[in-house]
Amino acid sequence: MSATHPAPEQISMYAFPDDDDRQFAFTLARGLEILRCFLPGEVALGNKDFVERTGLSKATVSRLAYTLSELGYLRHDEAARNYRLGGGVLSMGYPLLASMRIRQIARPFMRELARQVRGSVSLGMRDQSNMVYIESCPRDQRIHALPDVGAVRPILRTAMGRAWLAAVTPQEREVALNRIRIAVPDQWQRYEAQVGQALHDYHQGGVCFSYGDLHKNGYAVATPLCTQVDAEMLVFNCAVAAQSAQGRRLIDDIAPRLVAMVSNVEIAAGLK
Missing domain, CATH: 3.30.450.40 (GAF domain)
Incomplete structure (x- = not known):
């Protein structure tokens, strides 16, 4: 769990389009918002942190965090019952910088x-x-x-x-x-x-x-x-x-x- 709770302005939230936008993949967007919850200096976050920072339900957060860990974008610490960013996040950004x-x-x-x-x-x-x-x-x-x-x-x-x-x-x-x-x-x-x-x-x-x-x-x-x-x-x-x-x-x-x-x-x- 995070030791301190950041000020709201520090958290980058998407302004999602209306629910009737058929081209917008809301599940994908919510998964990315989980990754955006991490702030500089924060090593690990738990599901409670994700819920507080995204406004998503506990069940949705649990499902998204599990999926992201299976894909390598998060690492699950079973003993501490929290998540850390995985190597997949870093490798995803490198091609942009290199280009x-x-x-x-x-x-x-x-x-x-x-x-x-x-x-x-x-x-x-x-x-x-x-x-x-x-x-x-x-x-x-x-x-x-x-x-x-x-x-x-x-x-x-x-x-x-x-x-x-x-x-x-x-x-x-x-x-x-x-x-x-x-x-x-x-x-x-x-x-x-x-x-x-x-x-x-x-x-x-x-x-x-x-x-x-x-x-x-x-x-x-x-x-x-x-x-x-x-x-x-x-x-x-x-x-x-x-x-x-x-x-x-x-x-x-x-x-x-x-x-x-x-x-x-x-x-x-x-x-x-």
């Missing part, structure tokens, strides 16, 4: 910018109401990059997420925001104004900001690639420690450096 050539192309540019601004530079893509990191470079290569590849962060609370919203088409943006309004209404109520400001900032300067919205000691600026890659809008993010003059520095110094870095990545990748 993203942009990660290898961008990495040296990201490392250099991280060194220059004494911060971290990351690349991410959207996953439901979150952004998921697919590459991350810290300022010091001797220090393990945080957040790591695969980490998820809420769209509304991050510069990366706001830049994604600003870069996609109005139709894509509205679909994403509708899902967010349903899945995490508390986040929408709290950060709706910041999203509006982010859209304004992006149209004015091509970047979006976050001033301590995710971590009070961290500021960030983000900008997307000029075009989609493999049908995905990818966004670069540069985060630095918050200091008294850091907000002005983001606008005057770091934001132009990030935009220039992304332009160099686009050229190297043949995107423009």
Whole structure:
């Protein structure tokens, strides 16, 4: 069982379509929601955790967890009577990462910018109401990059997420925001104004900001690639420690450096 119960906004829930959508496989979707219950730092969860976090019945959770363990996506610990993520989850994601050539192309540019601004530079893509990191470079290569590849962060609370919203088409943006309004209404109520400001900032300067919205000691600026890659809008993010003059520095110094870095990545990748 999990030692602590996470805040509701930390759990990524799907906004399922209406029951009359014949193309939607609800059983498959519910099984995937079981896998999404795990959060960073949680080694094992029990059926009670799955029930609380998904709203599914005990019988449904028991059946889904058993099936997922038989397929290798969960591992059942009979002694502890709980489940751990299995190797099938990791192997399923690797082909996606390996196919993203942009990660290898961008990495040296990201490392250099991280060194220059004494911060971290990351690349991410959207996953439901979150952004998921697919590459991350810290300022010091001797220090393990945080957040790591695969980490998820809420769209509304991050510069990366706001830049994604600003870069996609109005139709894509509205679909994403509708899902967010349903899945995490508390986040929408709290950060709706910041999203509006982010859209304004992006149209004015091509970047979006976050001033301590995710971590009070961290500021960030983000900008997307000029075009989609493999049908995905990818966004670069540069985060630095918050200091008294850091907000002005983001606008005057770091934001132009990030935009220039992304332009160099686009050229190297043949995107423009």
